[in-house]
Amino acid sequence: MRASRSQARQSGDKNTAAERLREAGLRPTKQRVALANLLFGKEDRHLSAETLHDEARRAGVRVSLATVYNTLHQFTDAHLLKQVTVEAGRSYFDTNLHDHQHFYLEDEGVLIDIPGTSIEVAGLPAAPRGLSIDRVDVVVRLKRN
Amino acid sequence: MRASRSQARQSGDKNTAAERLREAGLRPTKQRVALANLLFGKEDRHLSAETLHDEARRAGVRVSLATVYNTLHQFTDAHLLKQVTVEAGRSYFDTNLHDHQHFYLEDEGVLIDIPGTSIEVAGLPAAPRGLSIDRVDVVVRLKRN
DNA sequence: TTCTTCTTTAGAATAATTCTAAACTGTTGA
């Protein structure tokens, strides 16, 4: 019998990640599985390549920074991650794939999810001819009082 | 009357830019006045530091790239420009100070203004305690059909 | 296995931006 794929099993964790990668058309290598477990094992997160690289190192996973970059982009292309741009010169990757928007704490460089249900954008003009709307990003920038 | 080296102004243009800078608390140096004229002389524009630097060079204004960066940031701090972030690793500065949002053509790296009156964002949650909303940025990402 | 293809990696390369310290300029006050 196969373990349920919607729940994390203690002994089947690795397997679950590997399957998810395979379904996405990515060969489940040691590095990709390890990074997937770091990324998707927990609640929703926003992290940079550098952050994930550090986290991997702390978790005892040996992976190069170049591979972390490659993997983040491959995961993004495979729709396992979303890339969020709020600040020039730094990229965040978001494990929350649901429709949602972000608060951005400018002073601290921290992103916080706003659930998709609460924000609504109205009055969007039609896209110029030949183009279509890929997505609408809303960033609510916050500063200290 | 003094026929000095760099005071040739026919219609008061230079003066206007200089005054605007002075009002903003910026010493109207040759470079800042020249860049202000390039930035504010025409319709609304979105440009990068590199773009403005090239434009200055083409206009015969000798100014270093470092000064272009400094000036863009000083103008932004003084609310003469707005900074728009749509892509990691590249910053755009916007001369349109009115309330408005942007289309972003991902394939070409081009920004287009959406007039402030058309888009409306509803359902904004309250800012977490201790923080207040600085601004709400909406980016409508477009791709080719 | 063995082969082929995809992946990983260290380190170099690139791109955008910021920093540094010295030279220069605008403004002020005598």
Add this chain to the structure above:
DNA sequence: TCAACAGTTTAGAATTATTCTAAAGAAGAA
């Protein structure tokens, strides 16, 4: 008018984030 100081500009080095390279390593098929 001009000296003097503070603010500004500059070339080039430094930094940061990211991508590239080409060589060695691992995954899947037969």
